Amino acid sequence: MIAARRATDTLIILLAIVLAWQGLHQVVGTTALPGPVPTLAYLAKFVPTARFAENAWATLVCFFYALILSYAIGLALGVWMGIHRLSGAVGEPILISLYTLPKITLYPVVLLIFGLSVSGRVTFGAMHGVLPVAILTMNAIRNIPPVYLKAARTLHLSRSQTIFTVLLPATLPEVVAGLRIGFTLTLLGVLLAEMFAAKHGMGFLIINAMQLLQTEEMITVAVVLFAFAAAANALLLWGEHHLHRRV
Amino acid sequence: MSRVGLLRLVVIAIAVGLLELACRTGLIDHRVVIPPSEMADALVRLLISGEANDQIARTFGIVLAAVLIAVVLGFAFGVVIHALPRLRQALEPFFATYYAVPIFIFYPVMIAIFGLSVVPILLMGVATAIVAMIIATLNGLDRIPRVLGKVARVHRMGALSTALLLKLPAAAPHLFTGVKLAVSYGFIAVIASEFILAPAGLGRVISDAYSDFNNPRMYALMLLLVVVATVVNMLLHVFDQRWAERRGIGKP
Numbered sequence: 451m452i453a454a455r456r457a458t459d460t461l462i463i464l465l466a467i468v469l470a471w472q473g474l475h476q477v478v479g480t481t482a483l484p485g486p487v488p489t490l491a492y493l494a495k496f497v498p499t500a501r502f503a504e505n506a507w508a509t510l511v512c513f514f515y516a517l518i519l520s521y522a523i524g525l526a527l528g529v530w531m532g533i534h535r536l537s538g539a540v541g542e543p544i545l546i547s548l549y550t551l552p553k554i555t556l557y558p559v560v561l562l563i564f565g566l567s568v569s570g571r572v573t574f575g576a577m578h579g580v581l582p583v584a585i586l587t588m589n590a591i592r593n594i595p596p597v598y599l600k601a602a603r604t605l606h607l608s609r610s611q612t613i614f615t616v617l618l619p620a621t622l623p624e625v626v627a628g629l630r631i632g633f634t635l636t637l638l639g640v641l642l643a644e645m646f647a648a649k650h651g652m653g654f655l656i657i658n659a660m661q662l663l664q665t666e667e668m669i670t671v672a673v674v675l676f677a678f679a680a681a682a683n684a685l686l687l688w689g690e691h692h693l694h695r696r697v
Numbered sequence: 698m699s700r701v702g703l704l705r706l707v708v709i710a711i712a713v714g715l716l717e718l719a720c721r722t723g724l725i726d727h728r729v730v731i732p733p734s735e736m737a738d739a740l741v742r743l744l745i746s747g748e749a750n751d752q753i754a755r756t757f758g759i760v761l762a763a764v765l766i767a768v769v770l771g772f773a774f775g776v777v778i779h780a781l782p783r784l785r786q787a788l789e790p791f792f793a794t795y796y797a798v799p800i801f802i803f804y805p806v807m808i809a810i811f812g813l814s815v816v817p818i819l820l821m822g823v824a825t826a827i828v829a830m831i832i833a834t835l836n837g838l839d840r841i842p843r844v845l846g847k848v849a850r851v852h853r854m855g856a857l858s859t860a861l862l863l864k865l866p867a868a869a870p871h872l873f874t875g876v877k878l879a880v881s882y883g884f885i886a887v888i889a890s891e892f893i894l895a896p897a898g899l900g901r902v903i904s905d906a907y908s909d910f911n912n913p914r915m916y917a918l919m920l921l922l923v924v925v926a927t928v929v930n931m932l933l934h935v936f937d938q939r940w941a942e943r944r945g946i947g948k949p
Contacts, residue, residue, distance in 0.1 A: 462787065550881040552884060554892045555900070555903060558915060563729055634798075634799075642801065646904075656805050675798070679798040
């Protein structure tokens with residue numbers, strides 16, 4: 451009952467956003483901002499085309515490699531800095547200040563090193579994703595209650611048993627939170643790279659559409675990316691809550 | 698300075714030194730990365746010549762304006778949303794999703810609506826920063842101890858003096874966390890907007906220098922941004938930690 455009311459309230463707000471979109475469209479005109487209905491019609495027409503598929507695929511490939519790099523490097527760094535206290539204490543502020551840096555300023559350096567290539571975009575995406583994964587993994591390991599480790603010792607668990615039955619379950623929820631934020635930021639990094647300089651991908655489509663004043667296409671691509679990111683986030687968030695409840 | 702802090706400085710110094718060495722020995726091509734000493738030199742020259750001062754002032758001015766708007770409006774929205782629990786529950790999914798979707802892809806839409814000017818950049822800065830401030834305000838108001846309300850009643854304080862003398866100080870550490878996030882998010886959004894497409898500003902100058910192969914200028918301004926961002930964020934972080942510790946909510 452309460453859940454139903456809550457869902458209705460959320461839907462009402464969603465509706466209000468769509469109405470605000472329509473209202474803004476009335477004010478600024480069709481060339482600047484097409485209304486929700488024509489945009490949806492365009493979306494239905496544009497998504498099945500080969501051009502959309504090609505660019506979506508280009509972004510997905512970059513994103514996939516960047517995500518693997520983010521997770522692998524981030525987890526390795528986080529585990530190392532979580533277990534080895536001194537490296538953690540020395541490195542944490544460095545990681546945090548890198549995290550708050552506008553990394554886009556460094557994209558030209560990446561471009562100078564890799565050129566206009568997939569590897570450049572992958573590197574730039576990974577640069578965004580590595581940091582949250584590393585920071586949250588490190589904190590997850592540091593925050594393990596010492597009593598868990600004592601219990602493991604009392605029960606004479608072997609090293610691998612300790613890792614798989616105590617450490618892994620205890621850190622998993624927070625690590626998954628890191629993976630979720632890493633997912634988001636890696637996607638942002640790849641898109642920024644495509645927006646700045648690329649000939650393929652969703653970020654390129656948006657910038658290209660803006661330059662050709664095809665606002666319908668621009669908003670369509672934005673809506674598709676929004677839906678993708680929101681759905682992925684909801685899924686990971688659901689997994690996270692599930693893990694929290696179990697622990 | 699603590700041993701850990703000293704060690705951190707040594708690590709950073711070694712990293713910069715290695716980069717310098719790799720550039721000087723030709724291991725890294727001069728056309729790709731210039732030695733850090735040359736970056737610093739170019740930055741000092743650029744600042745003395747005053748060529749980029751307008752752009753620097755413009756960018757930091759926009760960041761400041763965006764952060765101020767986001768903090769004031771974010772706090773106001775936070776107070777209103779906190780007073781309406783039903784609205785808050787309905788908004789919860791939006792808050793959870795907001796930073797998960799790349800809102801930055803709406804920058805071109807903003808340009809289409811408002812034209813290529815300072816307005817879309819400012820709006821991106823505000824849009825990126827404001828939700829962090831709203832969430833921090835909600836957090837802060839949630840954590841005001843109940844007993845303070847009783848204290849106010851015992852002392853027969855009015856609504857205004859209760860809010861200013863008791864509630865605001867109690868929520869302040871959380872509000873400051875919001876300000877800290879607003880600054881770093883606003884900074885990132887403004888720089889990124891200028892970088893992608895803008896009539897002027899530091900991001901634009903760096904992106905132009907990249908297109909012109911003007912490495913000294915590009916690296917000088919990158920260094921400036923990195924140094925400013927690091928110093929500001931570090932100061933806010935230290936302040937935040939101290940404040941949180943004093944209120945007993947921080948990590949020891």
